[in-house]
Amino acid sequence: MINQYDYHCPKCNGKLSKNNQVVFTIKRDNNDEATMFLEAKPGSYKYECKPPINFTEKEIIDFHCPQCKANLKSDKYSRFVEITLKVNPKVNMEVFFSRVYGIHQTYVGIEDFEEEYGDKISKV
Numbered sequence: 001m002i003n004q005y006d007y008h009c010p011k012c013n014g015k016l017s018k019n020n021q022v023v024f025t026i027k028r029d030n031n032d033e034a035t036m037f038l039e040a041k042p043g044s045y046k047y048e049c050k051p052p053i054n055f056t057e058k059e060i061i062d063f064h065c066p067q068c069k070a071n072l073k074s075d076k077y078s079r080f081v082e083i084t085l086k087v088n089p090k091v092n093m094e095v096f097f098s099r100v101y102g103i104h105q106t107y108v109g110i111e112d113f114e115e116e117y118g119d120k121i122s123k124v
């Protein structure tokens with residue numbers, strides 16, 4: 001079992017997790033910007049935004065690294081955010097979660113993700 005979730009930005013390798021939360025800068029189509037604190041446990045969608053934002057259902061949210069500002073959307077699966085989970089100093093796993101508000105999908109590891117959804121999800 002993983003007790004500590006240590007997430008990193010795949011672009012700059014900066015640490016995204018803090019106090020068992022994952023911290024992102026999020027942006028919306030209307031240029032709203034906020035800091036989002038997401039519970040670190042995969043599959044949990046508890047979050048907090050500062051300032052608070054009322055998202056609309058099915059809205060696509062842009063997640064950015066607070067350090068290098070890179071957009072963290074997956075290159076292959078643009079409806080997902082891709083970040084790196086360091087299980088231990090030698091083992092990294094990709095974690096994918098949905099960028100679409102209200103759609104709760106999280107996958108740990110590219111193999112599981114592609115096996116289950118590679119054919120079914122939109123790659124556009």
Ligand SMILES: [Zn+2]
Nearest residue numbers: 009012065068
């Ligand atoms: Zn970064």
